[in-house]
Amino acid sequence: MDWTGYYDAQAGRAVRSVVLQALASRDDAPPGVAIDIGCGEGTETRHLLANGWRVLAIDADPTSEARVRAGLTPEQLARLTFRRARFEDVGVLPAADLVYSTFALPFCESVAFPTVWSGIRAALKPGAWFAGELFGPHDSWSGRADMNFHDRADVQALLAGLTVHTLDEDDRTGQSAFGPRHWHVFHIIAHNPA
Template identity: 35%
Template sequence: MAEFDEPGAWSRYNATQGDRPPRPLALTLLQHAGEGAGRLALDLGSGAGVESALLLEHGWRVLAVDGDPAAADLLRARLSTEQAQRLTTRTTDFADLDALPAVDVVHAAWSLPYAGVHLERLWELLLSALVPGGWLACQLFGVRATADAADVARLSTADVDRFLDRLDVVHREEQEADGTASGRPTHWHVHSVVGRRRPA
């Protein structure tokens, strides 16, 4: 059985992530999107809430979505009262996500590949929710990524190009590296992207 198919695997993983710093992709996103000033950001696959907390610190309202039932409590435990008032959480599997409000930012680090066969539909849902001029930051797995779940979406470079054709891309990086995931050998093949939604 692959790592993230095991019962409770995401909860165990998220419980180990609370003390890490924000991921570089989120910092790059904020460099472009700026201070929130009350605008709404979607953190898809919010996990331990590190990046949701970062967005809240920079004045964004945040809708944090994750399939782990413990994720919302992990996130709220790290927030001030004022920050918590600007947070909405939703616990749902990506396969069941079917409606989103209009958002000015989508942050989806290391989450979209785990949509598996639902990735195309989920991508369309995200772009439909993202307002013209809004920013999207995400990681997508390339074809040589090692699976750590049974249903992981891997995209060719041409497929990544197709996914991004409605964005003005300001940051795009393709990386490959051997490493480990929860102690297991893993080959990472990842496309990291930050882009802005073009006007309709």
């Protein structure tokens, strides 16, 4: 994948709706600690920093850190930690109030996904939120060994023990930054009971 070109194409996009909905569902709780897994060009990270959050942003692309840091104030930079890592090398995540991975988790190798997902679940404090997407088996990229795919039953099993607020399934032909493709996406917003 040409991630640098993808991030160029994504510059200036709006904050992903799953993140905005998860934030709105927090009932005016104060900003806390967030983890952005696969932060890319940093749209969601910058939005959270602008709203008082502390953010651990993680991405393997060599251009990502500079993109995330661009335009941040000194005070925002003080609340940002950037970790350059592949999913497989993320390691132990800190306790967080929000963990999100918008259109990134599917690009974790299938053999590494269970460990990565366990780490995400372990990082969710009581009352914390998860927001993100997983790809389903009808997706155009399904079958790639360097990605992971889940049917609805798999996704529901992954979310067991969380309160699921949104589990929307999108199964349609459309466009992407890489051209035409068939999307099979699960949009997820869930919360760890307090």
